[in-house]
Amino acid sequence: MPIGILTTDTGKLVEIRETITLNSDAFSNSFHEDLQFHFNNERIPERVVHAKGGGAFGYFEVTHDVSKFTKADVLNGVGKKTEVFVRFSSATEQLGGNDAARDIKGLSVKFYTKEGNWDLLCLSTPVFFFKDPIHFPSFFHAMKRNPKTNLIDFSMRWDFVTKQPESLNGFLYLLSDYGIPNGYRKMDAFAIHTFEINNKHGDKYFVRFNFRTEQGEEALTSAEARAQDPDYYNKDLYNAIEKKNYPIWKLEMDVMTLNDIKRVDYDPFDVTRLWKKGTYTTVPIGCLVLNKNPDNFFRTVELSAGNPGNLVPGIPGPLDNLFRSRRMMYRQTQVHRLKVNHNRIRINEPLYWKVYNRDGRPPVRENMKDAPNYYPNSYNGPVPYIDPARPKERFTIYERNAVDLEPAAYFYNHYLCDEGQRQRLVNNTAQSLVPVSPYLQQRALRLLSLTDPQLGIRVAECLEEALETPTPAPHAIKIPRHPYEGNKHYVHL
């Protein structure tokens, strides 16, 4: 049964003869005009990064008592379930790009909590590429397409990495098995920054949040990834949920006390490095279950706006400069993409809101009706609450600018657990250097050797071999010309 009589955008009922225009007055056909005008305007700006994505609804369930560490309502009360929307993404791929491209993948959770939306944005790598947010635009320009050729350009990538060697560690993760997970379901995800959290007494703890996949971590080789279709990850996620094979991640946090933080012999706020083994404890929190596909992709996945600045009481958030910059930047880009009222769009709307913000591009919902639009006021407008246990001071931290190659050496020697993983990293790194200008190849090999002499030698040997075996041109099929001989009735004047 049809769901109703067809109308135009303004609700005018459409008569059957308006569904064709041939041999009629197309210009007085309001249905035709309505369709085409709307179609011409249906694109919005794509995200500047993380444009290609997919998503699903589900819930987060608390499985362990973590009240000692945080008073955040969403993480308190074993058995409590909170509704979530999760958007997965590929960081450098454009809209319509290739899921299985070697890329940083995103997992962004919007928890609809009683205390407002908490957005926890995570990446498939446990480290980021640099500490200083000023590098972000240049890094992504180098990672995305060349402005002249519009091609992915490994010369740009290696140029940036060798000029900014702190990013080598993150880049090696990308070139390793971790660069191509076997679908979103089969990857871990990390919020990377060190978050400050506090309990109801105001005691502070410092944590790194990690999602661990219950599906088992799996990766694709470059060759296997090339054989997949561009929507491989989205299909995999969608089909699993349709088949009620709901994907699950355990959320845990690595915890340090204030004392631990002061004592460690490395910078625990440094997003380019892992916390050292033995300096923290891991605490399980709960599990994330995705059990519902969106009924409409655009109004959910495309209109969602994950913003790491959306935090809740008990999770004041990270102190480092990169995060402080992120608190500002997401909202700015979302205003560009979705306009100022993007938090009034259904997918982003918190369970409860009372604001002094008014007007602007729709949606405005009820626009706070007749409530006062200034604060303070004597007319019963919304008032702030008081939290006596909120810690009085927040620290400022000092961040070193010196380049340290130790995290990259650790990744190669210890994070990668077997020789197979190391060999694939070497092969992928050499392959990424094949199309690169010779002077950049030398600079890259020098950086790799400074990181670990063995890594440098192995990549150099593999690169030499790869340069001697050029990639064969594709075997194209010749198409015989159709026996059409032109229009015999054509009159030559």
Ligand code: HEM
């Ligand atoms: C200076 C540092 C960074 C800047 C300026 C930045 C900026 C951005 C921007 C502009 C977007 C697009 C947002 C949108 O249009 O809705 C985005 C998306 C995203 N970013 Fe970042 N980012 C930074 C670092 C990070 C880090 C460290 C992480 C993870 C720990 C991260 C995770 C993500 C994720 C998962 C998304 C996709 C969000 C979604 O699907 O809703 N970013 N970022």
